[in-house]
Amino acid sequence: MVFVRRKLILLAMQPVKLTRSQIIRQQAKAIFGGSVGNLVEWYDWYAYSVFALYFGAAFFPKANQTAQLLNTAGIFAIGFLMRPIGGWIMGTYADKKGRKAALTLSVLMMSGGSLMITFVPNFNTIGIAAPIILVLARMLQGLSIGGEYGTAATYLSEIAPKHRRGFYSSFQYVTSCLGQIIALTILLALQRIFLTPAQLGEWGWRIPFGLGALLAFSAIYLRRSLPETESFKNETVAESRKGSFAELLKYKKELLLIVGFTIGTTVAFYTFTTYIQKFLVNTAGFTKNESTTITMIALIVFMIAQPLSGLLSDKIGRKRLMVIYGVVSMVTTYPIMTALGRTHDFYTATLLIVAALVILSFCTSISAIIKAELFPANIRSLGVSFPYALSVAIFGGTAESVALNFKVAGHAEWFFWYITACSVVSLIVSAFIPDSDKHTKMEDNHISHITH
Template identity: 75%
Template sequence: MKQAEAQVVDARKFRFKSVLGGSIGNLVEWYDWYAYSVFALYFSSAFFPNDDETSQLLNTAGIFAIGFLMRPIGGWLMGAYADKKGRKAALTLSVLIMSAGSLAITFVPDYHHIGIAAPIILVLARLFQGISIGGEYGTAATYLSEIAPRRHRGFYSSFQYITTTCGQILALIVLLLLQRYFLTTTQLGSWGWRIPFGIGAVLALSTIYLRRNLPETTSFVKEKVAESKRGTVKELLKYPKETAIIVGFTIGTTVAFYTFTTYIQKFLVNTAKFSKADSTLITLIVLVVFMLAQPVSGIISDKIGRKRVMIIYGMVSMVATVPIMMALSATHNFWTATLLISLALVILSLCTSISAIIKAELFPVNIRTLGVSLPYALTVAIFGGTAETVALTFKKWGHNNWFFWYIAVCSLISLVVSLVIPDPDKTSRLEDNQY
């Protein structure tokens, strides 16, 4: 009896340490990634001198998209590394790369001092960050999935987006503190926007120690496949159906995610005409709602099944997105805007909470991280990374509403995939761990 109790205690300690290490590192990485978008309203003029705010935002959004183009490369390199050398090693390396990109943005001189070299350096820094975040998603998703007990996989999976959202919340808190208590708008636009990137670089370096001491997953340790068959594109090509499922499911979710968590701050300022301070506060509130919805949605998926939750998300998102965005573009009330965005994000949580587990359980251990990382990163680069640019381009053309329908069509694609895929609760390739 005592031995059995001791094993239960050891299992709980293992899971707590593993979830904490993976989650904290994920939080820091996504803070660094989101700091760019959150502070773009202030530093866009430092790199792209122009009197037209929409043009400045369009340029910074373009660089945001360029960072996404590196995510498939990061997914490929880091995914292969994780399948060959271990999840822990890849998680540690991704944080180090992210820190380098944040340090570069912190210290790069602006356009007035070094001319065209300023945006070039900014692009290079975002390329580094794109490689890092491209590998982070798949590795963290795989790690959390492999340590999760079978009955609670949806709940464990939800920590991926809990910490992702926490990273953006932290970036917004830094912005709010600087806006309201420490710096003027002029100071933020002149030099204050560098502060969050410096904070991110320091946090990333401090996270390396924690991740170096993470326990490796039992699934990876017990895998006996030869190294030549670990994490290679050749092996991944043996799973075309699984790859297509990830691409189709990701199309709708990534466009909605980057619309309502990243672009929405600029939408509130540039279209709904809220102040920068109010738009930041609204975004912070709705992200807290989104974060709290993750574990609830994960638990629901453990109760009723992941496929049912996926279908419910696709149907509701497809129908509700356009009315929500139309109402949001017409309102000037703080709490009305907050409630509308919160509704959209609660709907979105139905799929983001189980995103990690849905992908990870499609592949065997030897190809799992690459299988999660590469097709996901490719899809996010094409659709998620360009969502902001597409929205701003439609606005510049005078057709804001076109973007609303674009989101709805992408949700329809995800719904179709959710309807045709086999029930993941019955076909999962994840091992039943004994932690």
């Protein structure tokens, strides 16, 4: 009897073997939960840029359109400057307390910033306090998004099977694009169905920020129910080494590689997904409605291209795809931007932006896993978050300001060469990034390794 009892206890202690369908459902739940939160975060982040054409006058009324865009772009850049701090704080938190805890906290912070923007009075009501509150809200959102990228990248990479890491990594930008597409959809609906341009400029621009705050509540619920990754749960290093900046500095080469690689991709990404809407209006002469529609079509194609490029990387190798991106981007960026500045045809502009974004998908689809594979689990989130956020703050967050200042100076084409030069930097750095097929610090995190 005692033997039977012991046998039953031992059997109960054995891990439950899941069927293939159960494994797929468990994996899909983890990806969906992480991706939905990422979608909401990026929707809130992009809503600022998408609606900047309308709320600039509410905070900077005594200025022409270009000056208003410069002011709103400057605050956009301030949010980016908070991202390295957010990457440091949230990356450390994720490595110490878990990926799930950090992902939940980041959504909460983002929704708080959106609520502030929703209810802040305009300049005519409270004067200089209005843009100050706007800055504070963007700083909070910058802290949030600074940690979101690295933690979400770490989470997705740790739940992915080795032979599908490129594919799973691509969903980070799928949800990023979808967040912006939703923001653009709301703008189109408000523009063409519900509100007049005057109403949009007066109070309608507040609607998307309020919706973003409400959406965050569902994302928080989903992220609280996410399974934690086995890589984090099984980490056995001393607590003092988890998320330690001193530990991270042992990987100086990897940090420099991430910074260099991110320079070209972040400038191109924010040029063709964020600034391009203003470029079409302020330089090419399209209407606001036309620029919104063109940007939305291009983003849909860009989103679809992500998993396709991710699958391609799983076939031919991530390093090879990075080099292909660098070469093609270097050759095509200037001609595409020059043609965009000269065309007034809707379809031509759409095709040009689509071409640029499809090329960019070669890199964005695998950028998360490339970084995650460079670090061990105890500092992986911090290692991905901090150097990436630093590069994005310096180069991505200032892309609009650089472009607009070149335009004000009468040399808009100089910005085209600036994007090209940044692409060359990424191409050179790609040659020094280890081939993940041969060198990786990522253990095999198969689907069955996900636990609650």
